[in-house]
Amino acid sequence: MRPPVIACDQLSVDLGGVRVLENVTLSVGDGDFLGLVGPNGGGKTTLLRVILGLEKASAGIVRVFGGLPGSFPGRIGYxxxxxxxxxxxxxxxxxxxxxxxxxxxxxxxxxxxxxRTRVDEAISAAGLERLIERRIGDLSGGELQRALIARALAGEPELLLLDEPTASIDPQMKTTIYDLIEHLKERLTIVLVTHDTALIGRYVTKVATLNVKLELHESGATAGRASLSGVAAQNPVFLNP
Amino acid sequence: MLQEIFAFEFMRNALFAALLSSVACGIIGTYVVVKKIGFISGGIAHTAFGGIGLGYYLGINPLLGVIPFSLAAALAIGLLSKKAKVAEDTAIGTFWAVGMAVGVICIGLKPGYAPDLFSYLFGNILTVPAFDLWMIMLLDLLIIAVVWLLSKEFLAISFDEEYAAVSGLKTTALYLLMLCLIALTVVVMVRVVGIVMVIALLTIPAAIARMLSHSLPGMMIRAVVLSAFFSICGLWLSCLLDIASGATIILVAGFCFLLAHSWRFVRLLPGVLPG
Known part of the structure; x- marks a missing residue:
């Protein structure tokens, strides 16, 4: 059997003496699309950073593609x-x-x-052909976000990690970015950190809430929305924009 | 008039020094500007004064003293701020002053008056000996070779060091290497504008070039051309008016910097004003 793409067992992380993640146990399998939600400071970005090898675990075990984090940079798009x-x-x-x-x-x-061929493919997948020569400073927020997704795709990853790809983007652009991500989930394993609890239900196969501790909600595409509204009700923080 | 000027060997040497130093200056200055490490570069330059003092004391060409000294300063400042949890500006400030202090002590220990000390502090492009020209050219070639070999890595760590690390790059080692190239550029520039004013020629041409460029190579080429232009204009003006060459070069550069920014301001003005 293939090992899970990401496996965390009893993972804890301390940053500057503060416990940011505690006893996080999580398994992301091949082809999963995990939505990671939670309040600011809840440790979502830290969990991604641990998976990427940028931050060390204080306790517990993390395996990515069966190896230590950071061992397979070519298989991860960030x-x-x-x-x-x-x-x-x-x-x-x-x-x-x-x-x-x-x-x-x-x-x-x-x-x-x-x-260069892979770059052209990634740019057309992100719908940016017309902007290919444009300086990034001249892009809108949504276009820049698509360019960053194209950058991750150009590396032909098996696992895609997205950290709040729709933060500070207007609602219409948000949907187009989610449509782009939806397109990718057929061939990639995806972990998506987001605040858009209302939007992601349609897309994800698994949802976890992270507020220092991780709570994994039921699997299955249709269950996502129901469990998320439950999450939002328990954590009023999510309802704030 | 130009022909008369270049009939003198020292003027030809000055022109070569201006052109050769612009190469290093424009290329490395581009990284200094986009990575916003001007203060580190200033620290390395001033620490290098210790090397000049040491060279004096040992009775060797001071530029030979500067090379190991500025390389050591680059590595020490880089390592201290990256690894030892010392605030970067503290590490820079400490080395800045300690390097200068070592230089002053060494020069004091050597009996007699140090006549061309001033030229190392503030540059004197008119007194560049042929040996130094060869050394500047070698350092130019070294800098071009390293930057060519590592262009994609240097671009990555300049743009987003974290993404570079995630992509599997050894970012600390690359950053230290970049600081070493800055140190070598300081050596190149000492003769032209002196260690006190190096920082201006490392930043001004590249900063103006950035306004006009869509890529790092494009910015480097423009910065090299601008740097050469400033140096030659400054050299010419200093001969004409009989004033210090290094300082004139810096003033020309500074004036053009103001001009470029005023131009940009005026161009953007209609968008700022209502109606």
Whole structure:
């Protein structure tokens, strides 16, 4: 049997003396689409960072593709929150997406024709063909978010981690981004961190709420929405925009 | 008039020094600007004064003293701020002052007057010896080779270090290497504008170039051209007016920086004003 894509067992994480995650046990299988919701500061981003190998577990075990986190950068696509880089950076959409090929290349190796083909494919999957030469500073929030998803896709990942891809995007754009992600779930395992409890029910196969401790809700696409409204009722925080 | 000026060997050397140093300056300055590490670069440059003092004391070419000193400063500042949980500006400030102090002590220990000390602090492009030109050229070639080999890695850590780490890059090692290239660029620039003013030529041409560029290579080329333009204009003006060359180069660069920003401001103005 293949190992689960992500397996956390009794995972705890302390950051600066504060317990951010406690006793998180979680298994994400091949083809799953996990929606991760919870209040700000609940540890959602930290859990992604542990899976990526950017943060160390204080206790417990984490395995990604059966190995230690960070062992298989080429199999993971990561879409970070888009706030954390300089929008004035002189880089085109094409070169941004090309960065997604980094994990497939060796040190000193330059990008080649195959990389450029994969980039073109990822850009058309994200519907950004017209903007390919555009400087990222000239993109709208929704377009930039699509470009970041294209960057993750260009690396041909098996697992896609998205950290609040729809934060500070207007509602219409949100739906188009979810439609794009929906399209991907047929071929990828996806973990999606989000605040949009009302929107994701349609898309995910599993939902977990994370507020230091993790609570996994029932599986199955149709159950998602019902369990989420239950979650929202118990945690008024979610109802705030 | 130009022909008369370049009949002198020292003027030809000055011109070569201006052109050669612009190469390193534009390429590395681009990283300094987009990665916002100007203060680190200033720290490395000032720490390098310790190397000049050491070179004096040992009686060797001071530039040979600067190379190991500034490389050590780059590695130490980088490692302290990345690994030892020392605040980056504290690490920089400490090295900045300690390096200068070592330089002052070394120069004091050497009997006699240090005549061209001033030229290392504030540059004197008119007194660049041929040996230093060769060294500047070698360092240029080294910088170009490393940047060419690691262009995708340097782009990744400049843009988003965390994403670079997730992609499997050794980001700390690459960052330290980038700081070492800055240190070598400081060595290149010492003769032209001096260690006190290096930071201006590392940042101004690249900052103006950024306004006009859509990619890092494009920004580098523009920064090299601008840097050469500032150096040659400054050199020419300083001869014409008989004033200090390094300072004139910096003033030309600073003036153009203001001009570029004013132009951008004026261009954006209609959008800012109502109606």
């Amino acid at each position: 879409v970070p929150q888009r706030l954390f880089f300089d929008r004035e950076f002189p880089i085109s959409v094409r070169d941004l997406v090309l960065m997604g090929r980094l994990s497939k290349k060796k040190l000193f190796q330059h990008y080649n024709a195959l990389d």
